Amino acid sequence: MNNMVKWGLGIGILVLLLWGNAYATAREIAIISSKDYPSNTITADKVKEVYLGEKMSEGSVKIKPMEHNDEAIKKKFIENVLGTSIDRYKAYWIKKFFQEGITPPTNKVSSSELIHAVSQTSGGIGYVWADEVKGDTGFKVLLRVEVGD
Amino acid sequence: MKKGMDMLILLCAILLLSIPCPRSYAFELKGFGSVTFTKSTDGAEEFRHGDFAVGAVDLFLAESLEDIEVLSEIALENGVIDVERFTIGYTFSDALRVRAGRFHTPLGLWNITYHHGAQIQPTIDRPEFLKFEDDGGILPTHVVGVYLSGRASTGVGTVEYGAALGNGPKITSEKGVNILSPNNIEDNNIGKGLAFNAALSPELVHGLKVSMSGHIAEIKDDGSVIDADNADGDNKPATGADTVQVDQTILNMSLMYSIADIDFTGEYFSIKDKDAAATNLGSFTNKAYYGLIRYTWKDKWVPYFLLEHQSVKENDPYLISLGKNFDSTESILGLRYNINYRSCVKGEARSVKQGSDNWMEYAVQWALAF
Numbered sequence: 001m002n003n004m005v006k007w008g009l010g011i012g013i014l015v016l017l018l019w020g021n022a023y024a025t026a027r028e029i030a031i032i033s034s035k036d037y038p039s040n041t042i043t044a045d046k047v048k049e050v051y052l053g054e055k056m057s058e059g060s061v062k063i064k065p066m067e068h069n070d071e072a073i074k075k076k077f078i079e080n081v082l083g084t085s086i087d088r089y090k091a092y093w094i095k096k097f098f099q100e101g102i103t104p105p106t107n108k109v110s111s112s113e114l115i116h117a118v119s120q121t122s123g124g125i126g127y128v129w130a131d132e133v134k135g136d137t138g139f140k141v142l143l144r145v146e147v148g149d
Numbered sequence: 150m151k152k153g154m155d156m157l158i159l160l161c162a163i164l165l166l167s168i169p170c171p172r173s174y175a176f177e178l179k180g181f182g183s184v185t186f187t188k189s190t191d192g193a194e195e196f197r198h199g200d201f202a203v204g205a206v207d208l209f210l211a212e213s214l215e216d217i218e219v220l221s222e223i224a225l226e227n228g229v230i231d232v233e234r235f236t237i238g239y240t241f242s243d244a245l246r247v248r249a250g251r252f253h254t255p256l257g258l259w260n261i262t263y264h265h266g267a268q269i270q271p272t273i274d275r276p277e278f279l280k281f282e283d284d285g286g287i288l289p290t291h292v293v294g295v296y297l298s299g300r301a302s303t304g305v306g307t308v309e310y311g312a313a314l315g316n317g318p319k320i321t322s323e324k325g326v327n328i329l330s331p332n333n334i335e336d337n338n339i340g341k342g343l344a345f346n347a348a349l350s351p352e353l354v355h356g357l358k359v360s361m362s363g364h365i366a367e368i369k370d371d372g373s374v375i376d377a378d379n380a381d382g383d384n385k386p387a388t389g390a391d392t393v394q395v396d397q398t399i400l401n402m403s404l405m406y407s408i409a410d411i412d413f414t415g416e417y418f419s420i421k422d423k424d425a426a427a428t429n430l431g432s433f434t435n436k437a438y439y440g441l442i443r444y445t446w447k448d449k450w451v452p453y454f455l456l457e458h459q460s461v462k463e464n465d466p467y468l469i470s471l472g473k474n475f476d477s478t479e480s481i482l483g484l485r486y487n488i489n490y491r492s493c494v495k496g497e498a499r500s501v502k503q504g505s506d507n508w509m510e511y512a513v514q515w516a517l518a519f
Contacts, residue, residue, distance in 0.1 A: 054243075054300070054307075055243060056240060056243055057240070057242045057243050060242075062216065062240070085448070087448065087489070087490045088448065088490075090490045091490040094268075094269065094490065094491070094518050095262075095269050097211060098181075098209060098211075098264060098266050098269060098518075099261070099262060099263075099264060099269075101211035101218060101219075101220035101236070101238070102211075103211060103212065103213055
């Protein structure tokens, strides 16, 4: 009986650990856009082009990328979606801004401000944690990207 | 009058930069600055004593105002205030962007990549033949006119293009030295300057960019140039046969390749000057190139090597008037340390050969984007 309890506890703990780990690695970033954005989806490569100032329009709509001020999500986005580090990203934008006069993405202080700004701005595009976009219909979710825990 | 205008430009620049930005960007950038120490050995008069120099204090502004883009770059250098770039622009789409004003000629990669910011430039100075006009350069690095540019993704890769039409440059004299000038407020000849570039970043070879560009212009002196090499020693404007008028065609091929943490850049220029003055001396084709290789270690340390060379025809009236009618070769071995993404320190040892003179130079630069 004792052995069964021990085995049961052990398996239970293992399941909890695995579940916790799976939950932890499943966190996603959602790429959202204004309703007038001409497409309903976007690839990770295109997101990269948008945030590096290479792609500035989609059809007749000028894209206005927005940045999250929260360091945790910003770091995940830059490392996992753009494939670079924060310092390299900033150094890149200093060059880009200076070379071509293209302005970098604007900063928003919170997810709610970013969602509001994206919803209200023609061509607005931004990123938030996927679990923060439930139930809101003022914007479109173009892409979800798993970014680890 | 000139001082008054300089003060007005400076005040406008400070006013513009002091206006709080209505948007908050991922960073703030208002300009660039640098301090350089250079010491040379035998050969050059310049730097013989070991000289500290404050580089251009470069004040920068770029903003999109209701979809109209404005870019302003004003440099304070050697006590002079220069509007280096000023453009008003509009982006129709990724494939078509229009700008008007004064901008960097789309000629080669270096000229449209590093501009005036020492911090983003890989080396302390630009290659000798790519120096800006007022710094003794032989290429038209600025133009005043209109500029169309764009980019498109195609099946073979990303294609970028640019085409500019503007005032053709002139040769003028400033403080007793002949220099090239972009003709900021007028054109002293009929033929307009035409520049173009096209670049391809192929899908098949990640990190590679190849480009070609060119510039065609009629170049005349403005009557103020000192005759040729000032052989008569009178420091007075040239007359008659010394008048400079050339039809110039510059062609460029460039290559940029990044693999892992290694970057290679190479550019080749052919500069053909056809004498269009009464002297009719014929055509002269000059060559200039550089190659730069860099290795970035942990984002902090960047050792680099640059080799540049210009091979010229000594009777070319254009180069004679600019005092650059001699071959030159320079090898630079350098090390850059990135303090952070805004600031770096560079150290260089240079072996310089100009005509029959050889010397070494040693330089250290602290550069900042602020």
